[in-house]
Amino acid sequence: MPRALVTHGHADHARPGNGAVLATPETLAIMQARYGEAAWREQQALAYGDRLEVGGVSVGLAPAGHVLGSAQAVLEWRGCRVVVSGDYKRRPDPTCAGFEVVPCDLFITEATFGLPVFRHPDDGAEIAKLLASLATYPERAHLVGAYSLGKAQRILALIRQAGYDKPIYLHGALQALTRLYEGFGLDFGALLPATGAAKAELAGEIVLAPPSSLTDRWSRRLGEPVTAMASGWMRVRARVRQRGAELPLVISDHADWDELTRTIAEVEAPEVWVTHGNEDALVHHATQQGIAARALALVGRGEEEQEQDGRASGAEA
Amino acid sequence: MKDFATLLDRLSFTPQRNGKIRLLAEHFRNAPDPNRGYALAALTGTLELAAAKPAQVRALVESRVDPQLFAWSYDYVGDLAETVALIWPERPGAKRPPDLPDVVERLRLASRREAPAILETWLDGLDATGRWALLKLITGALRVGVSARLAKTALAELGAPDLAAIEEVWHGLAPPYEALFAWLEGRAARPEVDHRSAFRPLMLAQPLEAAELPSLDPAAYRAEWKWDGIRVQLVAGGETPRLFSRSGDDIGRAFPDVLEAMRFDAVLDGELLVLRDGAVAPFNDLQQRLNRKTVTPKLLRAQPAHVRLYDILFEAGEDLRALPFDERRARLEAWHAREAPARSDLSPLVPFEDWDALAALRAGLREQGIEGLMLKRADSAYEAGRPKGPWFKWKRDALILDTVLMYAQRGHGKRSSYYSDYTFGVWRDADEGGVELVPVGKAYFGFTDEEMRRLDKWIRDNTVERFGPVRAVKPGLVLEVAFDALHRSKRHKSGLAMRFPRVSRIRWDKPANEADWLAAAEALLEG
Ligand SMILES: [Zn+2]
Ligand SMILES: [Zn+2]
Numbered sequence: 055m056p057r058a059l060v061t062h063g064h065a066d067h068a069r070p071g072n073g074a075v076l077a078t079p080e081t082l083a084i085m086q087a088r089y090g091e092a093a094w095r096e097q098q099a100l101a102y103g104d105r106l107e108v109g110g111v112s113v114g115l116a117p118a119g120h121v122l123g124s125a126q127a128v129l130e131w132r133g134c135r136v137v138v139s140g141d142y143k144r145r146p147d148p149t150c151a152g153f154e155v156v157p158c159d160l161f162i163t164e165a166t167f168g169l170p171v172f173r174h175p176d177d178g179a180e181i182a183k184l185l186a187s188l189a190t191y192p193e194r195a196h197l198v199g200a201y202s203l204g205k206a207q208r209i210l211a212l213i214r215q216a217g218y219d220k221p222i223y224l225h226g227a228l229q230a231l232t233r234l235y236e237g238f239g240l241d242f243g244a245l246l247p248a249t250g251a252a253k254a255e256l257a258g259e260i261v262l263a264p265p266s267s268l269t270d271r272w273s274r275r276l277g278e279p280v281t282a283m284a285s286g287w288m289r290v291r292a293r294v295r296q297r298g299a300e301l302p303l304v305i306s307d308h309a310d311w312d313e314l315t316r317t318i319a320e321v322e323a324p325e326v327w328v329t330h331g332n333e334d335a336l337v338h339h340a341t342q343q344g345i346a347a348r349a350l351a352l353v354g355r356g357e358e359e360q361e362q363d364g365r366a367s368g369a370e371a
Numbered sequence: 372m373k374d375f376a377t378l379l380d381r382l383s384f385t386p387q388r389n390g391k392i393r394l395l396a397e398h399f400r401n402a403p404d405p406n407r408g409y410a411l412a413a414l415t416g417t418l419e420l421a422a423a424k425p426a427q428v429r430a431l432v433e434s435r436v437d438p439q440l441f442a443w444s445y446d447y448v449g450d451l452a453e454t455v456a457l458i459w460p461e462r463p464g465a466k467r468p469p470d471l472p473d474v475v476e477r478l479r480l481a482s483r484r485e486a487p488a489i490l491e492t493w494l495d496g497l498d499a500t501g502r503w504a505l506l507k508l509i510t511g512a513l514r515v516g517v518s519a520r521l522a523k524t525a526l527a528e529l530g531a532p533d534l535a536a537i538e539e540v541w542h543g544l545a546p547p548y549e550a551l552f553a554w555l556e557g558r559a560a561r562p563e564v565d566h567r568s569a570f571r572p573l574m575l576a577q578p579l580e581a582a583e584l585p586s587l588d589p590a591a592y593r594a595e596w597k598w599d600g601i602r603v604q605l606v607a608g609g610e611t612p613r614l615f616s617r618s619g620d621d622i623g624r625a626f627p628d629v630l631e632a633m634r635f636d637a638v639l640d641g642e643l644l645v646l647r648d649g650a651v652a653p654f655n656d657l658q659q660r661l662n663r664k665t666v667t668p669k670l671l672r673a674q675p676a677h678v679r680l681y682d683i684l685f686e687a688g689e690d691l692r693a694l695p696f697d698e699r700r701a702r703l704e705a706w707h708a709r710e711a712p713a714r715s716d717l718s719p720l721v722p723f724e725d726w727d728a729l730a731a732l733r734a735g736l737r738e739q740g741i742e743g744l745m746l747k748r749a750d751s752a753y754e755a756g757r758p759k760g761p762w763f764k765w766k767r768d769a770l771i772l773d774t775v776l777m778y779a780q781r782g783h784g785k786r787s788s789y790y791s792d793y794t795f796g797v798w799r800d801a802d803e804g805g806v807e808l809v810p811v812g813k814a815y816f817g818f819t820d821e822e823m824r825r826l827d828k829w830i831r832d833n834t835v836e837r838f839g840p841v842r843a844v845k846p847g848l849v850l851e852v853a854f855d856a857l858h859r860s861k862r863h864k865s866g867l868a869m870r871f872p873r874v875s876r877i878r879w880d881k882p883a884n885e886a887d888w889l890a891a892a893e894a895l896l897e898g
Contacts, residue, residue, distance in 0.1 A: 169440070169443060169447055170444055170457075170458050170460075171447065171458050172457075173457070190394065191390075289499075290457070292449055292450075294384060295384075299384065300384050300386070301381075301384065302384065332447075334443065338437075338439055339440070
């Protein structure tokens with residue numbers, strides 16, 4: 055695209071090869087780290103709260119609480135305000151700025167977890183499950199599958215919040231972005247590379263890796279690890295089995311059903327468009343609340359998610 | 372309830388046997404009485420609760436949740452209890468979550484009509500995992516991959532010498548098993564078991580590999596026929612006589628004629644048969660008698676039950692199990708001659724000179740009701756379980772395999788409302804370690820409508836996945852499949868195909884892990 059406003063650095067939202075990119079400084083740094091030269095021809099940073107005029111439209115970015123640098127796009131034209139949520143969540147995340155409610159006339163919301171069966175539990179309790187499993191299986195490595203951008207760093211921060219202070223081992227694919235987060239002032243304590251560590255060294259340790267390495271050849275170096283997977287999809291047992299995860303951790307960077315419905319109520323928009331997930335149920339709900347709601351199909355999304363996650367469904371980026 | 376729910380949740384995602392044992396043992400060690408005892412009862416299937424029906428649960432949730440949202444959610448999740456657990460709208464400041472003992476004790480007293488209202492307050496008090504565990508518990512569908520045997524194996528880790536020591540006392544005890552835990556933790560003496568009413572674990576035989584025969588001394592072994600019925604234990608001398616299946620289920624209710632004849636003080640091991648005019652009737656006739664809640668006089672006349680005795684374990688309170696087989700046999704013969712109980716006889720010893728003579732005898736076996744031979748060491752004590760060496764079973768050659776039901780499909784025509792076409796498999800070592808089933812064939816069978824209904828229900832209750840008209844079921848039901856020949860084929864993953872396969876019987880009594888292995892099937896290949 056000649057001009058792109060990028061809400062955050064996940065691959066299904068930030069693609070390489072754009073002309074001019076407008077995003078938060080954090081998102082620009084993430085795109086640079088991921089795509090290098092191919093990221094854009096020119097870029098412009100816009101901090102949360104600042105505004106910019108583009109062809110008569112006033113553009114601003116508000117925190118979305120999804121991952122570091124994630125933003126909602128706030129567009130104003132002749133007194134009419136449109137907010138594009140991008141991916142978001144409402145609960146606190148030590149690794150990024152919290153979601154800001156921006157009242158608007160049209161709200162375009164994501165709906166990754168747009169079914170009322172998705173209610174993410176308290177993340178502290180999920181981390182406690184991981185630590186309890188370490189006590190049950192002190193001789194087994196605990197391999198935690200987590201997306202490389204956002205989820206992995208949030209898990210690190212939560213483990214530290216829970217008082218766990220031993221070194222945590224990282225798969226090579228998580229190193230660069232974790233260093234980037236540290237560059238923005240986050241402290242994850244002692245981190246060691248998992249690649250190259252001896253099997254005996256990893257016994258009883260926490261190892262973070264991208265989800266795809268849970269079942270691939272790479273995980274064999276860990277002996278017989280307890281495989282944990284941190285994702286909102288882990289709420290549903292069939293998805294856990296599909297993943298082959300032994301220890302599901304229901305931790306998501308997306309809004310769950312209650313957060314979605316609460317946000318729709320709080321932005322007070324008379325019109326809501328729903329995209330990026332289970333649109334039907336959320337449209338049904340909003341309609342019942344007297345809101346003009348419709349599903350908005352975005353082109354090409356499925357494909358991108360496949361890339362991100364290695365399977366047709368189940369991406370959470 | 373929280374600890375129990377966490378346990379079930381972890382068990383359901385833990386594939387390795389050792390991992391399951393670890394989780395179970397940890398729970399049994401840490402949970403208080405009577406919670407752990409009820410957990411044990413739930414896992415071993417000894418809890419009898421006034422359960423709620425799935426339809427009641429569904430009605431309950433539909434009173435709380437938008438029906439369209441529920442329908443979409445159920446569609447996505449695929450399991451009713453799980454959908455309800457996840458979708459149940461939590462109310463801030465709701466009721467206190469129930470304890471497992473609360474649940475058990477309350478439901479024991481509740482009627483089926485009261486159950487939904489009680490359930491509703493509990494669902495309000497629990498979190499999603501707790502609700503899931505509760506719903507699984509009260510709809511009677513626990514299914515977390517733990518057999519009673521595995522739960523007891525984990526229990527033994529608390530301080531029993533072995534599994535057999537647990538089995539020995541198990542059947543004399545009841546939930547919540549406080550005396551059992553006290554003994555295992557060294558706080559109390561071993562629970563006294565009344566041998567006049569309790570089941571004693573059976574001694575089972577290893578299959579004989581023809582190759583090992585020459586290494587065995589024929590003079591050290593006794594041979595018996597292996598009858599084609601159901602292995603049972605008769606326990607009498609207490610208030611009421613009891614008839615147990617080999618897994619310890621009390622099956623006496625279906626056999627009042629056998630119970631009526633048990634007017635003695637002994638514990639006996641034998642084979643339950645239908646005997647008509649002195650001849651063993653086909654196994655199907657015995658099937659007619661099994662699993663009946665009530666038995667009509669007509670059925671009792673048409674399919675008269677009989678026990679053919681193999682062994683004696685107790686006589687008038689005296690434990691004979693440590694005696695050598697020959698001595699027990701002498702005691703059994705003397706006892707039977709003296710007592711002469713009705714509806715019973717002795718399974719005769721089969722004399723033989725050497726292994727060749729016995730093999731010839733076995734090769735000539737055509738008689739109805741004989742499955743093969745049993746070989747028992749003359750000096751063998753009666754040991755619980757399946758010790759290697761003292762007892763062997765040597766089945767007659769027949770193209771028969773014990774397979775495990777894997778998939779079921781609706782039939783055609785008259786059968787179209789039942790799952791009556793079956794794909795079954797045998798075990799093999801999986802590439803990633805552990806074992807897996809590989810399909811070896813597909814067949815339907817022509818049993819009575821009643822058997823079909825029962826099978827159909829089992830399939831519905833044990834479905835793990837659906838693909839259109841086909842259901843994948845958990846590996847839990849053994850089908851004995853007869854066939855004319857076996858040859859190589861690329862059609863099945865096992866590389867084998869059967870000619871004219873038919874399900875010859877449903878082995879409700881046989882645990883799935885005792886079904887045949889791929890190697891046993893390959894041994895039957897033609898040419
Ligand atoms: Zn996304
Ligand atoms: Zn995202």
